[in-house]
Amino acid sequence: MYQINTFNAIAQEGMERFEDDKYAINDTDDPDAVILRSKNLHEMPFPASLKAIARAGAGTNNIPVERATQEGVVVFNTPGANANAVKELVLANLFLSVRPILEGNEWVQNFPFNPGDDVEAIAEDHKKQFAGNELVGKKLGVVGLGAIGALIANDAERLGIEVYGYDPYVSVDTAWSISRRVHRVLELDELLKICDFVTVHVPLMDSTRGMIGEHEIAQMKATAHLYNFARGPIVDKDAVLKAINDNRLGGYITDFADADLLHHPKIRVLPHLGASTEEAEINCAKMAAANLKRFLETGDIVNSVNFPSVQMSFNSPWRITLINKNIPNMISTISTFIANLDINISNMVNRGRGDYAYTLVDLDELDRSKVENLIDELNKVDNVIRVRAIEHPGAFYEEY
Numbered sequence: 001m002y003q004i005n006t007f008n009a010i011a012q013e014g015m016e017r018f019e020d021d022k023y024a025i026n027d028t029d030d031p032d033a034v035i036l037r038s039k040n041l042h043e044m045p046f047p048a049s050l051k052a053i054a055r056a057g058a059g060t061n062n063i064p065v066e067r068a069t070q071e072g073v074v075v076f077n078t079p080g081a082n083a084n085a086v087k088e089l090v091l092a093n094l095f096l097s098v099r100p101i102l103e104g105n106e107w108v109q110n111f112p113f114n115p116g117d118d119v120e121a122i123a124e125d126h127k128k129q130f131a132g133n134e135l136v137g138k139k140l141g142v143v144g145l146g147a148i149g150a151l152i153a154n155d156a157e158r159l160g161i162e163v164y165g166y167d168p169y170v171s172v173d174t175a176w177s178i179s180r181r182v183h184r185v186l187e188l189d190e191l192l193k194i195c196d197f198v199t200v201h202v203p204l205m206d207s208t209r210g211m212i213g214e215h216e217i218a219q220m221k222a223t224a225h226l227y228n229f230a231r232g233p234i235v236d237k238d239a240v241l242k243a244i245n246d247n248r249l250g251g252y253i254t255d256f257a258d259a260d261l262l263h264h265p266k267i268r269v270l271p272h273l274g275a276s277t278e279e280a281e282i283n284c285a286k287m288a289a290a291n292l293k294r295f296l297e298t299g300d301i302v303n304s305v306n307f308p309s310v311q312m313s314f315n316s317p318w319r320i321t322l323i324n325k326n327i328p329n330m331i332s333t334i335s336t337f338i339a340n341l342d343i344n345i346s347n348m349v350n351r352g353r354g355d356y357a358y359t360l361v362d363l364d365e366l367d368r369s370k371v372e373n374l375i376d377e378l379n380k381v382d383n384v385i386r387v388r389a390i391e392h393p394g395a396f397y398e399e400y
């Protein structure tokens, strides 16, 4: 039985993938894996049993990824699974930025009409104060052309907006998906100078913390609007407040609530709603559950942020998985241990990522005690961080 613990509300459509006869949910303090959304794990020690953490979402800044790596815990996320939800929220805010839609509604709802008033005529009389602008022909800068940024760039371009994109690390796949009518910008300042709207979609990392600060805001048009649906600390809020109060920035729209940003007429604050659609929550939960199940049941790694992508078809009675330091001779050391126990290797794959590597070894061996003995031995090997044995689920092996 695998033990899974959850944090945050994970959509049932994902959780129901964990079959009752194989998985126990929230039943232990020593889980094999955790599935979560934005719960902060930084101060939480990991139990020795923990093998994997699945983030049902994109950002993993709530997870101590480096510590997880050192402790041999594989961290997964769900790339792209909530990108459409964020895209739609950003587009909605673009419309709200050019048209006083919310203000018009608020005015009508709160106007002190008297009984018998011609409400329609009074509204017609006042509508001029809620005239707006159009998005067609405006310039939008997209900082970070990943799953979300690429969708926004393409859809904004289709709306007739002139789109400029900046991402020095854009993936080849994403680059192919972006319309050739989206202008590629090589310097962030260049984009900031010309755009009416700038929307940021980069992960929060040491290199992006505060990346939109005083200098960057000073490049922007005084009428421009800055959007932050990525993470609060990517934008320097003090620089934003100062610029807005000095009339050097037109507005700030953020998905990250902060007491200092509340009740300002030029700042709109949302309670982290980017991924909060039924569709995105289901997509993320399903993908996170699939990542976890596959890892626990086969050792395959797909969509990890700290270990390499490794898949191998599982055709042997036993598979062992190893997380080890990425140093010379590890593979020969491991295979020598296996050979010394007179066990034959039927298939093997090893991939490194930075300082760590992941190895799958399929064994032509039916004797459980020999495999258990091997695991004990491998656990003693220097620079091996975690070893696991997975029995092939097909009972037919017992018959041979």
Ligand SMILES: NC(=O)c1ccc[n+]([C@@H]2O[C@H](COP(=O)([O-])OP(=O)(O)OC[C@H]3O[C@@H](n4cnc5c(N)ncnc54)[C@H](O)[C@@H]3O)[C@@H](O)[C@H]2O)c1
Binding pocket: 058, 059, 060, 079, 080, 082, 083, 086, 143, 144, 145, 146, 147, 148, 149, 166, 167, 168, 169, 170, 171, 174, 201, 202, 203, 204, 207, 208, 211, 229, 230, 231, 255, 272, 273, 274, 275, 276
């Ligand atoms: N508001 C929400 O609810 C919500 C929902 C989903 C994601 N997010 C946030 O948005 C971030 C992006 O999500 P995504 O799914 O598009 O991720 P992604 O990994 O697909 O894309 C991130 C992109 O940022 C680029 N990048 C990294 N550093 C950069 C830099 N210094 N300058 C320019 N580009 C840079 C990368 O090359 C990549 O293309 C997430 O990490 C998360 O923090 C927020």
Ligand SMILES: O=C(O)[C@H](O)COP(=O)(O)O
Binding pocket: 037, 038, 056, 057, 058, 059, 060, 082, 272, 274, 275, 276
């Ligand atoms: O990084 C993400 O995927 C988003 O910020 C969504 O966070 P949530 O799952 O807590 O809504």
